[in-house]
Amino acid sequence: DIQMTQSPSSLSASVGDRVTITCRASQSISSYLNWYQQKPGKAPKLLIYDASSLQSGVPSRFSGSGSGTDFTLTISSLQPEDFATYYCQQSYNTPYTFGQGTKLEIK
Amino acid sequence: QVQLQESGPGLVKPSGTLSLTCAVSGGSISSNNWWSWVRQPPGKGLEWIGEIYHSGSTNYNPSLKSRVTISVDKSKNQFSLRLSSVTAADTAVYYCAKSKGFRVGFDYWGQGTLVTVSS
Numbered sequence: 001d002i003q004m005t006q007s008p009s010s011l012s013a014s015v016g017d018r019v020t021i022t023c024r025a026s027q028s029i030s031s032y033l034n035w036y037q038q039k040p041g042k043a044p045k046l047l048i049y050d051a052s053s054l055q056s057g058v059p060s061r062f063s064g065s066g067s068g069t070d071f072t073l074t075i076s077s078l079q080p081e082d083f084a085t086y087y088c089q090q091s092y093n094t095p096y097t098f099g100q101g102t103k104l105e106i107k
Numbered sequence: 108q109v110q111l112q113e114s115g116p117g118l119v120k121p122s123g124t125l126s127l128t129c130a131v132s133g134g135s136i137s138s139n140n141w142w143s144w145v146r147q148p149p150g151k152g153l154e155w156i157g158e159i160y161h162s163g164s165t166n167y168n169p170s171l172k173s174r175v176t177i178s179v180d181k182s183k184n185q186f187s188l189r190l191s192s193v194t195a196a197d198t199a200v201y202y203c204a205k206s207k208g209f210r211v212g213f214d215y216w217g218q219g220t221l222v223t224v225s226s
Contacts, residue, residue, distance in 0.1 A: 001169070034212030043202055043216035044153065055207075055214065087153055091210045095168040096143075096155040 002026050002090050006099035012107040017078045021102045023071045023088035032092035035064055035073045038101075039084045047086075048073065078104075109134040111203050111217035119197075119224050125190040129203030129217055136184045137161040141206040143213060144177060144188045146199040154199075158206070159186055193224045 003026035013019050023033065031051040036044035046055045048064035051071055061076040075082055083106050088099040115127035129142070136142065144156040157167035159177045167175050176189040190197060200221050204213035 032210050036212070043204075043219050044213070045216075046207070046212050046214050049207060049212040049214075089153070089155075089212060091206075091212055094155075094158070094166040095170070098153040098155070100152050 001095055002029060002092065002097050004088055004090055004097050004099040006086075006088055006102050008102060009100065010103045010105065012105050013078055014107045015078050015080060019075045019078055019104065021073045021086055021088075021104075023066075023073070023099050025069045025071075025090055025092075028068045029090045029092035031067045032090055033064070033066065033071045034089045034091060035062075036087045036089065037082075037084045038087065044087060080106075109205060109215045111205065111215055113201060113203050113217045113220040115220060115222070117221060117223060119193055119222060120226055121194055121224055123193055123224075125188070125193050125197060125201075125222055125224075127188045127201055127203075127220065127222070128185055129187070130183070130185045131205075132184070134205075136179060136186065137181055140208070142179070142186050143204045143206065145202045145204055145213070145216075146197075147202070147219075148196075148199045156188065156190075156201075195224050198222065198224045 005024045033051045035048040038044040052064045086102045110132045112130045119125045141158045143158040157177050159165045174191045179186045200219040202219045203217045205215040207214040
């Protein structure tokens with residue numbers, strides 16, 4: 001299985017901050033990397049697919065980059081509704097695997 | 108707008124079989140997409156269980172493969188999950204989800220259903 005490792009596991013930030021979350025794959029996954037946002041009691045929401053493509057309806061303050069084994073999710077200016085847990089997921093091959101999550105909290 | 112809705116028992120006895128169904132509306136299960144089950148134990152991360160294509164082709168997580176069956180019912184526009192020999196470790200919120208495309212993430216999710224394994 002491909003292991004996905006996110007850092008940090010938790011992060012405190014303020015509204016308006018620029019935030020970056022990283023995700024590393026245990027082997028090359030080309031650009032088959034997706035990012036999700038999950039709020040308590042809700043299903044995950046797809047933000048970014050193919051490492052850098054913005055899902056329809058997702059604000060442009062979210063962006064993704066990377067290829068191979070190293071990827072980043074950036075939120076350019078945090079909004080109150082962005083405080084949530086973020087997961088990366090590889091879709092290079094099955095079994096699809098997720099990172100352990102990054103909990104973004106209000107400072 | 109595709110919508111997915113999970114249904115099934117919220118309580119299953121240890122050693123029993125967990126059975127869930129995901130009803131798809133607003134789109135056809137026979138479209139060119141894979142349909143998955145994902146679970147999340149309380150307070151923990153996400154685990155992919157397996158996927159099915161409308162032809163019946165499946166892929167399963169090897170960690171669960173011996174206990175999992177995913178099937179599709181095109182006439183009812185739904186797909187189902189069966190997980191046998193359950194233990195407390197199988198207690199989780201179970202989600203059904205649709206892949207955006209081949210090797211692409213999940214763009215539509217059900218709201219999730221909590222299944223507790225307990226006597």
